[in-house]
Every structure is written in C-alpha cells, then in structure tokens.
Amino acid sequence: MSDGPHDPDARDSLREILGGRRGALDASVPVVAFVLVWLPAGQLQWWSPVGIAAGAAILAGVGVAVWRLTQGRRPRAVLFGLLGVTVAALVALYTGRAEDFFLVQIFSNAASALVWAISIVIRWPLLGVIVGAALGQRTRWRRDPDLMRGYQRASWVWVAQYVVRVAVFVPLYQAEWVFALGAARVAFSPALVALSVVLSWPALRSALPADHPGIRHPRVPAAPAGGPTVDGSPTNG
Template sequence: MGRRKETAEPGLAEVLGGRGGAVDATVPVVAFVAAFTVADASAWASPVAWAGGAAVLVGAVVAVVRLVRGGRPRAVLFGLLGVAVAALVALYTGRAIDFFLVQIVSNAASALAWAVSIVVRWPLLGLVVGTVLGQRTRWRGDPDLLRGYQRASWIWVGQYLVRLAVFLPLYAADAVVALGIARTVLTWPLVALCVALSWPALRSALPPGHGGLRHPAVRGEDAHEG
C-alpha cells in the first residue's frame, strides 16, 4: 500500500486568514471622510458629528454583515468599538482629524509591543501562529523556528512604522481627506505585503528538511510522530 500523501505546509497567508477583516476596517473610515467632506462643504452644523455618526452607522452595518457571515463575535465587536471610540474622540475635541488619533496611538503601541516581543524572544508572530495552529508556545522549543519568527516579526514592526511615518505628518497638517486616503491604502494592501514578505523571512531561518510551521523540531520529542 502506498504512503499516504502528507498535508502541504501552509503559508502565513493561509494560517492568518484572508483580508476581509482589514478591508471591512476601512469602510467606516471612508464613510467618515465622505460625510465630513459633504457636511463641511455644505456648511451643515457640526460636520464632525455628521461624520462620526456616519462612521458608527456604517461600522454597525459592517459588524452585522460579518456576524451573519460567521465572523468571530469578539473580533467584530472590538472592531465596532474601535470605530465608536474614534468617533467619540473626534466629537470630544471637535476636530475631525482626531478621528484618526486612536489608530495612530494603536500603531505606535503595536510597533513597540512587537519590537519588545522580539528582543525578549517571545515574538508575537509566533504567538499568533502558534495559537491558530493549536501549538500554544511549543514552537519556542525549536531554535530555528524561534529565529524565523523573530526575523519575520521585524517586518511587522516595519509595517507599523511605515504607517506612523505617513500618518503623523498628515495629522500634524490637519489633512483629514489625505489621512483618510492613507489610512485606507495602508490597511489591507500593507498587511498583504507584510504577510508576503514574512513568509520567506521565516523560511530562511529553517534548515533543509525542517518540518515547517506545523512540526516544530522540539528537542527531546520523538522525531517519528505518527
């Protein structure tokens, strides 16, 4: 009887899922910028309030659609909460540009968190992938895989730094429309590029014959698992 064909090694794009969530996250931003532009040009009262209301409303619709399609309730609710908080910040300050303040702070915190995780040898990419694959932290027992996750995690740090390099000058210039466009362009396209670059960076740390993401070479374990 022939040998059973082994399951193909998954890439990061397959493990981390599609781009749907990142795309959905841009829709409320587009609604905010569009509503603010129309309200401001039409001299309506409280254009920031109109824009914030439009963002929350569209965010709620997106959340319902994602739930109907089987999205994870926690992720959906966190996404809607993020939109609501951003709108409240803009309403509180009265400045439309502050709708993006939460996103800017989030990117700065994420860049710091990912960098620290690499330095302390607990790269966040490994934690995310290990959780998705049901390995918990077993991958840390594999020096090659740990090194690969560290290398790939630096690319994710770069992702957040790129956004900050673009967002901060636009925020300082009070460029609402330009920042909205940048926020949209630098969401799922940048995530997709990050995933594409992370995979070869991770693989470059693995020696020939390594079992890949699903099979960490943990010292002391039986190398001939059934």
C-alpha cells in the first residue's frame, strides 16, 4: 500500500501516534476534582478549601493511575502524570492560593514552547524524534532532507499551541479566575492538542515531493559499502 505524502493511511498513522486523547482525559480528571471541591469549600467557608481541593485532586490522580495500570498502561507514563498532579497540589498547598494549582502547567507550557523551538533550530525537531521513535526508525529520518524539513514545519505547529496556551492561561491566572482556569484546562487544552494533530499532517506533507515514499520510509542517501549509517547500523558490503 502506498505511503506517499498524499496517502490517508500515513496521515492516520501520524494521528494515531500524536493523538493522546486518553492522556488528555486522564490529566483533566484531577483538575475537575480540584475545582469542583474548591468552589463549595470556599463558598461554605470550610477549613482550608485549598487543602481539601488539593487532597481531592491527588486522590483523583491516584484513582486514574490505578485504573490505567489495570488497563495495561505503561507505568512510567502513569507515574509521571501522578507526579505532575502531586506537584501542582503541593504548590497550591504551600502558597494557599487556589490559582497556584495551575502554575506548574503554565511553566511547563512555556518551557515546552521553548524546547520545541530550540529543537527545530538545532535540526532535531521533536516531532521527528517522537514519530521516528514510534515507527522504529531511530534517527534515519534525519538523513532525509524532505522529512527533516517537514518535521521542522510541523513542529512549529506545536510551538504555536504551547504559546497560545500561555497567552490564555497567564491572564486568567493573574485575574485569579480559578474556575475559568479549570474550564480552560479541561476544554481548551485538549482542543488545542487535537487541532495541532490535525494541522501537523498538512504542514509535514507540504515539504514532501509527490514521489516521496512517506513518513514510514525515509529516503536516505546510500552509505558506502560496509560503512556505518548515522544511526549506527552497519551496511552490508
């Protein structure tokens, strides 16, 4: 089956690798728990509304982690998600400000935008790293000038979505709109990820000539007989 730049199967492969719907849902559950507990706790003037809400978020994160582990999810991914929730809750507990529950996310989005941009400039676009690893290509895609250019273009889509997140979350944080922060985190962030997944394919495809074999088959120059390739695999003499 064709895997050229206009092949819908190649587009679907990219979407499957970048989809992350389950991860977005998992990350939203602790946020919903935090906001829904903090709102009535504050209105009813319970003891330490932020502390109660932080505890609810951690419990929700533990529940999600246990559920995903029973579903066969990779432990590392699950534990990283739980760690993020715990750190966000601890920050809010330390400052006593509910809006600080979202500080970790704001800083991580800003850092992600910077890291993705740097990866493009140094010619290690993170989209290529992610897709190449998922497809078992190691670094062969870097030897294909068309794929390199395509992954660079598509990586800018992800830089833009992180910048948009920061542009939305920072004013809400400064205004101390906790409910709006939670709503934006639950609805806006997954929508941006979905849009980035959709836009990544045309951005990548625009760099590939019509005769390119596609993302699953990097078109690399022939190496000298018996010499090593860039990814360390020797060629046959």
